[in-house]
Amino acid sequence: MPLLNTLATPYADALLQVGESRKQSDALADEAKALLSAWSSSQDLQDAMRSPVLSVEGKKKALDSLFSESISPAMLNLLKLLADRQRIGMLDAVLERFLELYRELRGITLAYVTSATALSEQQQDKLTEKVKTVAGTTAVDIDLSVDPDLIGGFVVRLGSQVIDASLRGQVRQLGLSLARA
Incomplete structure (x- = not known):
């Protein structure tokens, strides 16, 4: 990913x-x-965008x-520039890098939240407030995903910090405790 990040950064920085x-x-x-x-x-x-059959003008x-x-127009110009430069296939890397730079500039913390079931708006709001407190920041961007294997609860990742409030995590902890006893 470092090479892709190196290629994506100039485009992302220019858009920012x-x-x-x-x-x-x-x-x-x-x-x-x-x-x-x-x-x-x-x-x-x-x-279609990665296809060598489709011309740049067609893309x-x-x-x-x-x-x-x-x-x-600014975003559309970026898309067209990426097509012109044969880089449209790395659109996701450019946009992700743009969002990283944007969050860095605004002081926004990115939290990855995986829950066992989809969270309601109210649950998301409460979780956002808790994550802000834990992160010690006033702005948090939450990336939500659902993983039924968690059985219940959720897992929050803030950088290298992981908060596992899932039933699967609790069962694993219980198993480790029993193994030590």
Whole structure:
């Protein structure tokens, strides 16, 4: 991933600079999250953009028709630039790097939360407040995922810190305690 990060950083940094100069960074971050979601959920889109059969102009037209109504000109220009430079296949890396730089600039902590079931809005709000307290920050960006193997509860990852409040984790701890006894 370091090579991909090295390739993605200049594009991500340029997008952040454009966003800051136009005071659109927050909107661009929201667009980046939505685009990442669309990109990761559509294998057809990824395949088309990575296809050597589709010309650069064809890719740019496809991007224009797919996204011109839903994203800002700055984000659309990034997509077209990546297509021009034969780098559209690394769109996810560029957007993830952009979000890293954006969070760093804004002092936002990223927390990965995995729960056994989908969390309600109220549960997400409570969890966000708890994570802010644990992280010692006023801004937290939460990446939610569901893993039924947890049986119940959730696991929070803040950098290298892991808070395992899952039933699976408690059963594992109990097993370790019994093994020591």
